[in-house]
Amino acid sequence: MKTKLCALFLCPNFNHLVSRNMSQDIHIKKGLDIKLVGAASREIAPATSPKNYRIQLEDFHGLTPKMLKKTGETVQSGEPLFCDKDRPEVVVVAPVSGLVQEIHRGERRRILSVDLLADSEQKHVKHSVVDLNTAQPEQIKALLLASGCWPLIKQRPYDVIAGVQSMPKGIFIAGLDTAPLAAELDFVLQDQVAEIQAAITALSKLTPSVHVSLPAQGSAVFSGLKDCQLHKVSGVHPAGLVGTLINRVDPINKGEVVWTIQAVDLAIIGKVMTQGIYDATRTVAFVGAGFEKNQYIALKQGASMFEALKQFGLKSGSRVINGNVLTGKKSCKEGYLGYYNTAVTAIPEGDDYEFFGWNKPITEKVSITRALTFSWLFPNKKYNLNTNTNGEHRAFVVTGHYEQVFPLDIYPMQLLKACMIKDLDEMEALGLYEVAPEDFALTEFVCISKQPHQQIIREGLDLLQKEIG
Amino acid sequence: MSLKDKLHETKLKFQGKKMAPAFNAIHTFLYTPNETTHSGSHVRGADDLKRTMNTVIISLIPVMLFSFFNAGYQHFSAINGFPAEFNMWEHFFTFDNLWVGLTTILPLLIVSYGVGLGIEFLFAVLKGHEVEEGYLVTGILVPLIVPVDTPLWMLAIAVAFGVVIGKEVFGGTGMNILNPALTIRAFLFFAYPTWMSGDKVWVHQAVERAGTADAISGETVLGYLAQNKAGEYTYSVSDMFFGFIPGSVGETSTFLILLGGLFLIYSKIASWRIMVSAVIGALVMGLIFNAVVNAGWITETSKFYDLMNFPFWQHLIVGGLAFGIVFMATDPVTGAQTELGKWYYGFFIGFISVLIRVFNPAYPEGVFLAILLMNVFAPTIDHYVVRANVARRKKRATSLPNIQTAH
Incomplete structure (x- = not known):
């Protein structure tokens, strides 16, 4: 009886009372x-054939690589380059056949990336x-x-x-x-x-x-x-x-x-x-206002984007993002296509000051409020957003905004705070097992306090995995 | 070299220095910084904390302007009597009225911002964090919720107390338990009780004239009611609604407070849930009191008779209730943070406000006490709302067929 009463009075939404599979x-x-x-038109640009490839380890979160190929060795397309040290059966394979050109290492000889030089003739491993x-x-x-x-x-x-x-x-x-x-x-x-x-x-x-x-x-x-x-x-x-x-x-x-x-x-x-063939080719969208032309192009995982970026007219002062603007990784004009990416976005960098940017009416930026921000008036307008944070990092103040853009049956701010104070019990109880950083991209976007939500969730997940997983 | 470039160079000079937060506070006031995203989402929404705070300030401007004129209007009316045929332009929006307001309320505003922001800057420099914008709103709220003749030294001490004990000791903006503006108000009330209550503080010069031949009264509506003198005040319902009555500086005009509240709801800055549920709470308590009178449980000899007999809906248009509901209860930091919790939180603010208002022997107003009380309970309300979500998650885990898992 008590729980029923509680359920009646404390349910923020009643969706869950209906069976989810109905x-x-x-x-x-x-x-x-x-x-x-800058959406891509349904056109596929003529393929470039980049010679240079780079597998970036930042794409494989939580994987500790153990190299299976040395610098100077040749690989076939689909042949294992490295494996996970803890699970040797998990391997990452070469997207092209060619030469292992260089293995970049960072602090404590941690492997950062592996460079490959593609052969003109491609050989595939066949399973x-x-x-x-x-x-x-x-x-x-x-x-x-x-x-x-x-x-x-x-x-x-x-x-x-x-x-x-x-x-x-x-x-x-x-x-x-x-x-x-x-x-x-x-x-x-x-x-x-x-x-x-x-x-x-x-x-x-x-x-x-x-x-x-x-x-x-x-x-x-x-x-x-x-x-x-x-x-x-x-x-x-x-x-x-x-x-x-x-x-x-x-x-x-x-x-x-x-x-x-x-x-x-x-x-x-x-x-x-x-x-039986691992084919790393993808049709990748080159999108955003940072390009003269927005089209698709066929590229393999890890391919150098240099020529493609030139082909699509990358504008100076743009940030190249491996992925979309919400969850992608920062790249550059000499960058390489990420392992998981289906889009490459370029948007203007916003490293400039704006006079009285905090109190004048705004029509050129997106907002979920109407605090002299007018994007609500133009629901179909397309914006040219830049990378400016539009304000500084602050403590959590405003409430109720995250919930407007967060459809999961989870309390977003409470979960973020649990991650920040490293409270494992709370993280578990509030639903951290269910989420990935990308689920918090929109709450991060609307956050008035400019808190790094995705990073907070990523660190929370890592901690929970280390302590419990 | 433009101002922008000069300030940019000065910022680089200050970088890492002790005074950097102080400079940055002024710099970011003039220019939104050139900071770009470096983790997570590459684009961000248009709003920042400054814009949010600024929106609240905009919603308070009509109230502030009205209070300037009302200060003079109440002052002259107490001396000369209220005009028989009230004309807005002849009797209210006059330069004399404005002058009284400017000379009494502007100093309050200056002291509030001066002392409050001074302490914020000091703590930012000492603790090496940026100056957060919380006090921008607190600073304008404070002069609006105190009596017009509040001595500036009292206000300065109260502001210092409110900012340091009410906010900074908890870690600054966003971390405080109690609403800082109300902490300041409560400090004034409890530290200087004889000064802050009674019938002499609500009208300019009423205190200094007391006991002289020129003595004037400045009793509030609630003051009359508390003394069972409901028949003696001459204010109409329209006077109460539009605000031509004595009271704390900014609390009198329910009409303009309502406009401010609608603007805050429209701009999605303040929670409509809290406002609506607080109004419901106040009406419910008012109705209960009316019912007690109608049932004949108390007689006219009771000292609570007039307050209890006061039409329930009129509680909303006298005293500080409307101001408290719109501008104080909706403070997101000290209020309930879950959408459901906001309903409970708001309801009890309205309910308890009217309760305290009627039963408070010392002072016929209870809004600030009710909100401070609910500030304390807000985390508890949220706790139970969030626990319901947690319980649901746990129940889901146990009710489903268990699938064997291994890592």
Whole structure:
């Protein structure tokens, strides 16, 4: 009786009282679409063939590399470059065949990146494929590990490369990307439906259920998929984040593990399953106001972006971001494509002062308030945002703003504070197992106190994994 | 070289020095800094804490301007009697009235900001952190919630107490338990009780004229009610609503407070949940008191009769209740922080305000005490709201079929 009363009086929303699996359709109201100028047109630019490749270790959070190739050795495309020291079966493979040119090391000889020089003629490692209809889970796992596909599978809790022994209660895949200027998945994956289906069929052997989200209006790529549960998703960002899908479909409880895989990586996995070849090629969107031209181009993981950036007319004074503006990593005009990226964004740097920027009316920036900010008047306007923080770091003051852009059944500010004070019990109780840093990108965007939310969550996850995981 | 470049160079000179926070506070007042994102999201929303605070200040400007004129209007009306046929331009918006306001309220404002910001700068320099903007709002709230003739030295001591004990000892803006402006108000009330209550402090010069041939009264509506003299005041409901009554500097005009509140709700800076639930709380308590009178449980001889008999909705338009609900209860730092908690928090502020107002033997007002009390309870309310979420998560974990997991 007491708990029922509590439930009645203390429920902030009543969604959870309805069974989550009742409806397959998900609509996200709490969130924010940040509309920026510079979306990629549906055109694929002629491919450049970069010679230089770099695998950056910052892309593999939590992985301690042990080199399997030395400087000066040759590799084939798909041949292991390094493995995880703690789990040698997890390998990262070369995206091209060529020469291991240099291994960059930082403090205490920590490996930062591995440079490759591509051969003009490409040789692929070919694995023997399995019959997906009769394959055993162990066979599929072995192929994923050997082919170098394993790092494409991430797990929650902790948002790290999946544990080899972990038994996921579900595998979740976002079939739509609602991030600002995201690549259109239906466009970049249009010719790879067969590979994606093969990947899903293979993955469905490893878990009780594979969940795929897709746009409510349907999708040429995802609508017809078999061996998985499809969830139609509509609404504002973060509708397309896999964390939102998990929270709505089957939230993670203590002791449970789910896997997440990017839709574009299904194409890589699918090709391994059907042809035995690891093909690192992606159709990458070059977006944002920092380019003269916004188009797609085919690039392999780790490829030098130098020529592509030149081809798309990178403007001076722009920041190049590996990924989208909310979660991407800072790069530069000599940068290399990140391991997981489907988009490269360039936006103007904002390293300039603004006279009385805090009190004059603002029409050229995005805000969820109406404090002399007028973006609410123009819901369809596209903005040219720069990297200025628009204010300084402060203590948490305002409340209620994060909740407007955070659709998960979690208290965002309370969880952030639990992470900041390193209170493991609270972190666990408030739902840290369910989230990844990217789930806090929007709260970070709207934060008046300019707190580094994603970093706080990342550090919290690392601490929790070290102490409990 | 432009001002921008000069300031940039000076900033570089100050970098790492002890006085850097003081310089930066002034610099960032003039120019939003050239800081760019270096972790997480590469773009950020338009709002910062300064803009948020500034929005609250904008919402207080009409109240402030009205208070200048009302200070003079109450002063002259107490001497000459209220005009028989009130004309807004002839009797209210006059230069004489404004002059009284400027000479009495501006000094309060200057002392409030001077002492408060001075302490903020001092702590920032001593502790090596940036000057946070919390006091920008506190500084304008303080003169609006004190009697017009509050001696400046009293105010200075109270502000120093409020900022140091109410805020800085907890770690500054964002860390305090109690609303700093109300801590200042409470300090004045408890440190100088004889000065701060009674019928002589609400109108300019009433205190200094007391006991002389020119003595004037400045009793508030609530003051009359507390003495069971409901029949003696001549203020109409419209006077009370528009604010042509004596009281603390900025609390009288419910109309302008309402406008400020609507602006804060529209701009999404203050919580409408707190405001609405506080109004509901006050109305409920007022109705209960009215019902007690109607039921005949107390008679006219009771010393609470007039306050209890006061029409329940009129509680909202006299005293500091409206001002407290709109500008004090909605302080996000000291209020409840969960959306659901805000409903409970606001309701009890309204409810307890009217309760204290009626039963307080020393002083017929309870808003600041009610809000301070609820400030203390806000974390408890949030705790239970958040625990419900936690309990739900735990229940989910145990009710689902257990899937074997290994790492």
